[in-house]
Amino acid sequence: MPDAVVLDLVVNGESIQVLAPPHLTLLEVLREKLELTGAKEGCGEGACGSCTVLMDGRPIRSCLTLAVEAAGHPITTIEGLATEEGLHPVQEAFIQHGAIQCGFCTPGMILSAKALMDRNPQPAEADIREAIGANICRCTGYAKIVEAISSLSSNREDGHE
Amino acid sequence: MSEDRTQYKYIGRSLPRVDSRAKATGQARFSADLSFPRMLVGKVLRSPYPHARILNIDVTRAKALPGVKAVITGQDTHGEKWGVFPYTRDMQMLQTEKVRYVGDEVAAVAAVDEDTALEALGLIRVDYDILPAVFTIDEALADDAPLVHEDHPRNRNVEVNIDVGEVDVALLGAYLVRTDTFTAPEDDYFMAEPYAVCARPDADGNIEVWCPNAGPHMKAKPLANVLKLPMSRVRVRKIAIGGAFGGRSEISPADFLCSLLALKTGRPVKIVYTREENTITVRQGHGMVVTHTTGMDREGRVAARSSTAHLDGGAYSSTGPIAVSVPFLCMEQTYRLENVRFHGVRVYTNKPVRGMIRIHGRAYACGVDMQLDMMAADLGLDPVDVRLKNARRPGETTATKSLVGSCGLVECIEKVVEKSGFREKYGRLPKWRGIGLGLNSVQTGFPLGIRGGSQAMIKFNEDGGVSVISGVVDNGQGNDQMIVQIAAEVLGVPPNEVDLITADTEVTANDPGSYSMVSTFAGGNAVRLAAEDARRQLFEVAADQLEANPADLVARDRKIFVKGSPQRGLALAKVVRLALIQGRPVMGQGSYSPRVDHGREWVSNPEGQLSEAFSFGATAAEVEVDPETGQVKVLNVVAAQDCGYALNPMVVEGQFEGSVAMGGQGGMLTEFHAWAGGHCLNPTQLDYQVPLAVDMPPITPIIVETIDPNGPYGAKEAGMSVAMSAAQAYACAVANAIGHYIKDFPLTPDKIVEAIRTRAPRAPREFGSGNLFDHVKK
Numbered sequence: 001m002p003d004a005v006v007l008d009l010v011v012n013g014e015s016i017q018v019l020a021p022p023h024l025t026l027l028e029v030l031r032e033k034l035e036l037t038g039a040k041e042g043c044g045e046g047a048c049g050s051c052t053v054l055m056d057g058r059p060i061r062s063c064l065t066l067a068v069e070a071a072g073h074p075i076t077t078i079e080g081l082a083t084e085e086g087l088h089p090v091q092e093a094f095i096q097h098g099a100i101q102c103g104f105c106t107p108g109m110i111l112s113a114k115a116l117m118d119r120n121p122q123p124a125e126a127d128i129r130e131a132i133g134a135n136i137c138r139c140t141g142y143a144k145i146v147e148a149i150s151s152l153s154s155n156r157e158d159g160h161e
Numbered sequence: 162m163s164e165d166r167t168q169y170k171y172i173g174r175s176l177p178r179v180d181s182r183a184k185a186t187g188q189a190r191f192s193a194d195l196s197f198p199r200m201l202v203g204k205v206l207r208s209p210y211p212h213a214r215i216l217n218i219d220v221t222r223a224k225a226l227p228g229v230k231a232v233i234t235g236q237d238t239h240g241e242k243w244g245v246f247p248y249t250r251d252m253q254m255l256q257t258e259k260v261r262y263v264g265d266e267v268a269a270v271a272a273v274d275e276d277t278a279l280e281a282l283g284l285i286r287v288d289y290d291i292l293p294a295v296f297t298i299d300e301a302l303a304d305d306a307p308l309v310h311e312d313h314p315r316n317r318n319v320e321v322n323i324d325v326g327e328v329d330v331a332l333l334g335a336y337l338v339r340t341d342t343f344t345a346p347e348d349d350y351f352m353a354e355p356y357a358v359c360a361r362p363d364a365d366g367n368i369e370v371w372c373p374n375a376g377p378h379m380k381a382k383p384l385a386n387v388l389k390l391p392m393s394r395v396r397v398r399k400i401a402i403g404g405a406f407g408g409r410s411e412i413s414p415a416d417f418l419c420s421l422l423a424l425k426t427g428r429p430v431k432i433v434y435t436r437e438e439n440t441i442t443v444r445q446g447h448g449m450v451v452t453h454t455t456g457m458d459r460e461g462r463v464a465a466r467s468s469t470a471h472l473d474g475g476a477y478s479s480t481g482p483i484a485v486s487v488p489f490l491c492m493e494q495t496y497r498l499e500n501v502r503f504h505g506v507r508v509y510t511n512k513p514v515r516g517m518i519r520i521h522g523r524a525y526a527c528g529v530d531m532q533l534d535m536m537a538a539d540l541g542l543d544p545v546d547v548r549l550k551n552a553r554r555p556g557e558t559t560a561t562k563s564l565v566g567s568c569g570l571v572e573c574i575e576k577v578v579e580k581s582g583f584r585e586k587y588g589r590l591p592k593w594r595g596i597g598l599g600l601n602s603v604q605t606g607f608p609l610g611i612r613g614g615s616q617a618m619i620k621f622n623e624d625g626g627v628s629v630i631s632g633v634v635d636n637g638q639g640n641d642q643m644i645v646q647i648a649a650e651v652l653g654v655p656p657n658e659v660d661l662i663t664a665d666t667e668v669t670a671n672d673p674g675s676y677s678m679v680s681t682f683a684g685g686n687a688v689r690l691a692a693e694d695a696r697r698q699l700f701e702v703a704a705d706q707l708e709a710n711p712a713d714l715v716a717r718d719r720k721i722f723v724k725g726s727p728q729r730g731l732a733l734a735k736v737v738r739l740a741l742i743q744g745r746p747v748m749g750q751g752s753y754s755p756r757v758d759h760g761r762e763w764v765s766n767p768e769g770q771l772s773e774a775f776s777f778g779a780t781a782a783e784v785e786v787d788p789e790t791g792q793v794k795v796l797n798v799v800a801a802q803d804c805g806y807a808l809n810p811m812v813v814e815g816q817f818e819g820s821v822a823m824g825g826q827g828g829m830l831t832e833f834h835a836w837a838g839g840h841c842l843n844p845t846q847l848d849y850q851v852p853l854a855v856d857m858p859p860i861t862p863i864i865v866e867t868i869d870p871n872g873p874y875g876a877k878e879a880g881m882s883v884a885m886s887a888a889q890a891y892a893c894a895v896a897n898a899i900g901h902y903i904k905d906f907p908l909t910p911d912k913i914v915e916a917i918r919t920r921a922p923r924a925p926r927e928f929g930s931g932n933l934f935d936h937v938k939k
Contacts, residue, residue, distance in 0.1 A: 037194035038187020040403075042353055043436045043846035050353060078187035091185040095177045098811040101819065102637025103184030104353035104403030110185060129854040136846065138353050138404050139637050141822035142854040144815050 007071050011036070012080025018067070026070045027051045027062035030077060038078035038107040042136070049135030052108030053077050059108075059115045078107035081114065089152055090114045097148035101139035109135045113149045121154045170717065172650040172874050175811030178642040179656060180401075180635060189401040192371045193357035193433045200359075201230055203422050203432035204278040205415070206268040206285050207442070208260035211511035211839030212294035212307065215259055215287065218268060222284040228277035231425045232285070233418070234268045241387045243412055248764075249319070249478035251310055252514070254387055254417040259292070261309050261476035262511050263839050264441040266414045271422040271430050294511035296839055298450060298471045301508040309476060309509035316509040318474050319481040323489065323767050325560040326500030331465035335456025339536055343453070343528030345906040347473065347834040348446035350518060351851050354403020355439040358415045359431045360423040366390075368420050371400040374664075375409040376674015378612065378632055381666040383412040388420055395420075396667040405636035406823065407517040408444045410676045411479060440844035444516035445834065447484060447507070448473035449524040457536050461547040465500035470525055474507040475514040481507045482763035483607065484515065488522025491885060492529050493560045494602035494775050495570070496551045501560045511839050517676075519884045520824040523906055526885050527829070527892040530599050531902055534893050544587065544893075545578050548600055553777065555867070562758075563771045567867035567877070569803030570600065570777035576863050581781035581799040587897070594796075595898025596783045599889025604772035605878040606679030606755045608762075614754030615683040616670035617691040619648065621747055625719065625734025627652055627659050629691070632672025633684035634664040638880070639812040640680045644688050646808055647873060651692035652699075653716030654733065670752075678878035679755065681808070682774060685873035686753035695749025702740045702747070703731050756871070774869045778802035778882035782825060782858075782890040786898045788917050791910030793830055793895060794858075800887060801863035805877035810864055816880025817862040824884030826852040829891035829907050 007018045011034060018033050030036045030053070042050035044063050051063040054076040081088040090113045093099070100106050109132055116123055116131035123131065128149045129142070137145065166173065183189040220232040235257030244250030255266050268285050272278035295301040295309065301316035309316055332338055358372035368390070374380045377397035385392045402409065415432050423430040434442070450471045456464040470488060474481055485505035493501065520526075530548075537547040553559075555568040577598070578584060586596045606613065618630040629648045635641040641661055649656040662668055672687075673679050700711040703721040707714075707729055715724050722730025731739075740747045758769025780800040784793050800817045807813040831850040835842040843849045868875030888906075896902045901916040 031194075035196075036187070037190070040191070040354070041193070041433075042355065045436075045845060045847055047846040048353070048436075078185075082186055087182075087185065094185050095181040098175070098177065098181075098815050100178065100181040100184050101639065101815060102353055102404040103180070103189050103401060104191060104637075106184045107187045129857075133853050133855040136351075136353070136851060136853065138351055138406070138823065138851060139819045140815055141818035141820070141826075141852075141860065142857050143818040143860055144811075146854065 005068065007067055009070060010074045012077060020067055022068055024067050025063055026053070026065040026067045029067040030062060036077050036079050040104055040107065042104065049108045049112065050105050052111050052135060054111055054115055057115060057118060059112045076111070078111060081110070088114065090117065093148040093151050097144050097151060099140065099144040099148040105135055105137045109137060109145060117152055123153055125150060169650060171646045171656055172808055173806070175809060176646065176656060178639055178812065179645050180641050191354055191357070191401045191403055192359055192373060195359045195371055195431065197361055197429040200429040200431055201271040201273060201426060202275045202278045203269060203271045203419050203430045204282050205266055205418060205432065206282045208263060208265040208267055210260060210289055210291055211263050212292040213260050213289035214292060215256060215267070216290055217288040219286040220268065223270060223281040226277065226281050226284060228273040229270055229281045230428065231271045231422050232268065232281065233421055233425065237421065239387070239389050243383055243387060244478055245411065245480050246482060249481055252477040254414040262513050264513060265476065266418065269418040269422060271426055294839055296510055296512060296836065298473050298508050301510050309511060313509060317506060318478055318509045319485050319507040319764065321482065321485045321503065321505040321764055321767060323501070323503040323561060328465045328467050328500045328502045331500040332454065332456040332467065335464040336459045337536055337539055338454065338456045339532060340452060340454040341528065341532050341904060343451045343524040343904045345449050345524035347448045347515065348518060348828060348832045349440055349834060349849060350406045350408035351846065351849060352404030352406055352408060355436050356413060356415055356434040356443055357432065358419045359429065360419040361429040362423045362427055367394045367396060368424060369396045369398055370416060370420060371398050372416055373402045373405065373409045374634060375405045375636055375676045376634055376672060377664045377666045378672055379410065379674045379676060380412055380416065384416050384420065387417050399664040402636045405675065406519040407521065409636060410516065413443060436846055437844045441513050441841055444479060445475070445513050446518035446521060447515040449522065451524045451528050453528050453532050455532055455536065457540065459540065461537060461540060461542045461550050463496060463498065463551050466498055467502040470505045472505070472507040473510050473512065473515065475510055475512045477514045479514050479516045484517055484521065486763050486767060487517065488525035490771065491522065491602055492526060494565065495553055495600050495777070497553060497557065498560045512836065513841065519881060520828045520888050523828055523888050526601060527889050527906055530889040531892055531896060534896065535902060544598060545574065545583060548598065549574060552600065553602065561768050565775055567774060567805060567869040568777055569865040569867040570602070570779070572865050573777055573779040573801040573803055574600065576865065577779045577781045577799045577801045580861055580863065581783065581797065583781050586783065593788055593898055594785045595894045595896065596781060597890045597893025597897055598779065598781050599886040599893060600779050601882040601885035601889065602775050602777045603678055603878055603882045603885070605682045605774040605776060606673065606757065606772045607677045608757040608759050608771065609673050609677065610759065612671060612673050613757065614752055615672040615687040616752040617687040619691045619695040619749030621737045623738060623741060625732065625737050627654055628662055629659060629688055630662045630669055631684055631688055632664060632669040633680050634675055636675055638675065638816060639809065640675060640684070642812060643681055643685055643808055647685055647688050648692045651689060651696055654719055678881055681876050681878065682872055683753050683755055685876060687751045689873045690751025690753060691749040694751055695747055698740070698747045698749070699736050702743065702745065703736045706731060706739060773871055774805065774877045776802060776804055776878040776882050778886045780883060780886040780890040782887065782894045784894040784898050786895065786913060791913035793908065793913070795826065796858060798825065798858050798887065799861045799863065800883045801865055802880065802883050803865040803867050804879035805869040805872045806866050806875035807864045807879065808874060808876050813864055813879045814862040817883045818860050820880050820884035821860050821887045822852045822857060825887030825891040826856055828888045831907060831909065833907055
């Protein structure tokens with residue numbers, strides 16, 4: 001096994017070459033090589049969801065994904081969600097609905113929610129709970145998180161709160 | 162307080178939290194996210210044995226490994242022992258003589274990268290003499306038990322004895338007496354963020370420390386003690402904190418090891434715990450065995466209760482005296498008890514160290530409510546009526562002499578009972594469905610001596626910008642927002658324009674931390690007083706300019722003007738500048754020390770005012786049990802709490818909902834630790850089952866406001882009593898559903914199936930149908 005390999009990554013729309021040992025996880029490369037610390041390590045075994053990032057638009061556990069597997073696949077981290085126009089609607093909904101307490105699970109939670117909304121703009125509550133079912137939050141009891149995501153559903157009746 | 166509450170502009174409103182934008186964008190920095198030039202990676206070598214004497218530690222090979230910059234053992238420390246109380250100092254940060262649990266700290270290294278640090282740990286050779294160990298309360302208390310600490314015979318660590326009234330007489334005279342034993346193994350915090358600490362030395366001998374904490378000042382003092390440095394040299398800095406729940410209150414050996422490695426190498430050092438290390442070596446909830454003997458009169462009034470609690474405390478004292486007392490105290494606040502006895506014993510075992518947790522004493526509290534249900538059934542009484550008969554009222558005094566000021570417990574019960582349809586449902590639900598009710602009360606601060614009060618300052622920039630300086634820390638519950646909303650209200654500036662300088666021991670003054678649920682009460686009051694002090698000064702300057710009476714001025718929308726005449730006013734920035742030019746710059750100061758009895762001591766004198774205010778709560782839970790699998794589906798939860806006044810209802814609701822998850826859903830259905838030979842069998846996030854989004858029932862939060870006369874804007878503690886009352890409600894609901902009282906918590910499917918299969922149902926399905934057992938006096 002070589003000591004280091006050159007990885008051609010596309011992170012938040014930017015093409016980046018990283019020289020890294022081939023055993024590094026995507027999470028390690030994001031946090032330690034690219035200083036994108038929004039993705040967190042909560043358990044290191046794919047159980048908590050704090051390290052969730054999007055690869056090809058789908059939520060993945062970056063702690064269980066080798067960085068070499070991500071080469072050539074567009075990666076979105078929490079740092080890549082807001083644009084010059086402002087925050088992503090999911091971020092804004094989380095803020096407005098009080099869905100953020102300690103904030104450690106928030107980046108992964110928001111990315112799982114974004115992936116859901118991208119593939120299903122009208123999720124039922126059960127869909128929402130399932131989509132974030134692998135993102136553990138210890139603070140909120142998930143109620144305000146579900147409310148925040150529900151508020152974005154395009155079939156939501158006006159005035160429904 | 163005779164204020165018109167409808168006039169508040171920011172207080173009492175569900176404003177989004179000031180810290181949420183940084184957290185939503187990934188910009189919030191947690192301790193593990195920090196990095197500094199030339200930073201080293203620290204790792205800790207831990208004991209593989211539950212109990213062993215350290216004969217020799219050889220670090221020669223580890224030190225020789227290229228890339229290793231420092232290796233430390235107990236020989237490099239002052240051997241200082243840490244304890245929350247002078248009489249509980251029993252924990253070294255690195256063990257010098259023996260190890261007392263699997264995970265005890267033995268050595269630490271700092272190296273250029275993680276791989277090198279881990280390799281170095283493998284090169285440290287430790288010779289142990291393995292000693293016999295104790296793993297359960299019974300083993301620890303046995304006559305010939307090996308001693309975890311040689312100076313504590315029979316491993317008795319802390320004992321608390323309380324005896325008020327005439328318990329024996331009252332029990333003899335009671336109409337019905339029951340004795341039941343309730344048990345629960347250890348539970349755990351599983352805060353989202355695994356422990357991490359970063360320490361950076363400077364050329365002048367100071368050390369900066371970033372770590373999760375429930376009070377930076379409560380960290381800095383013990384850290385200074387064990388490092389033998391003046392407090393001014395130890396600077397605990399503000400950092401985002403990924404949850405605490407009681408598990409971030411004390412100094413962690415990691416704080417000390419990281420600081421010492423940094424001082425030795427002259428370089429920044431970071432230690433990041435694995436999830437398993439966080440579970441094993443930070444703190445856990447106590448295992449507990451509780452026996453309640455309760456006497457009741459014919460009408461359902463509790464005449465007397467005698468309770469014994471044994472707590473498995475693990476290897477060191479931690480917050481032992483508090484941990485032993487609090488389960489009793491919460492219940493003596495909740496229910497009137499004229500005749501009450503409590504005997505609490507915390508024992509040492511060769512297991513990880515136990516501290517306070519959000520649902521501390523689940524066996525105790527669930528036991529109280531479950532036993533009330535049993536006795537109500539025996540007497541043919543309604544469980545709601547029995548609770549109402551015994552529930553605390555305002556103006557009363559607890560058994561250990563705390564005056565209860567504001568108290569909305571009855572209102573909480575009534576609202577929860579109505580909203581949940583309890584009276585219509587109890588005894589009338591379809592088979593395998595049940596409903597339960599739990600009541601609880603928690604403190605808003607403890608007697609914490611010189612660290613009990615909080616101090617705050619307000620300063621202004623020349624453009625009118627406001628900065629609040631306060632030692633209050635935010636672990637995730639929203640304390641930053643609490644401070645901002647209070648300062649904004651008093652000074653009449655938008656909350657998002659209030660800058661915070663908080664939780665940094667170099668800058669901020671004394672504060673008790675969020676430990677003991679006191680942040681809003683002490684810290685919030687201090688900020689309010691500081692802001693009022695600043696406003697008074699601003700009004701004096703403005704009054705001169707406006708030729709008005711300072712008493713007629715108001716501050717609102719960044720202006721100071723004469724009440725009722727907004728045109729007769731000045732911009733806040735203008736007043737600040739006038740004050741500067743007139744040589745009387747504005748600087749607000751405030752401090753608040755809760756009025757508690759400082760003569761009260763947990764062990765030697767458990768009597769006197771414990772806390773200036775108490776919160777009260779009631780929760781109802783409705784469940785459906787699958788008799789084949791023992792799975793519990795929670796259909797509905799209604800949780801009410803008297804939090805005094807909700808400074809931000811959205812934040813308060815979030816506390817309630819999180820409390821239901823941790824206390825009820827996790828604490829009563831799935832969460833516990835399993836053990837083998839001192840090894841924790843489920844330390845990881847995969848094995849220890851915390852609630853997921855798919856598990857949670859609908860929750861109806863009900864905020865009850867009694868406007869405490871001494872809390873800031875009437876606020877008290879918010880949310881924690883719900884964690885407890887939810888656990889009690891879940892326990893009673895499952896019993897109601899399956900017709901049997903399971904007294905060993907949590908109520909996992911195996912126990913439920915076993916109870917259904919092997920024992921005749923005994924818990925009545927409705928009140929009035931219970932048998933009168935022979936312990937009832939005929």
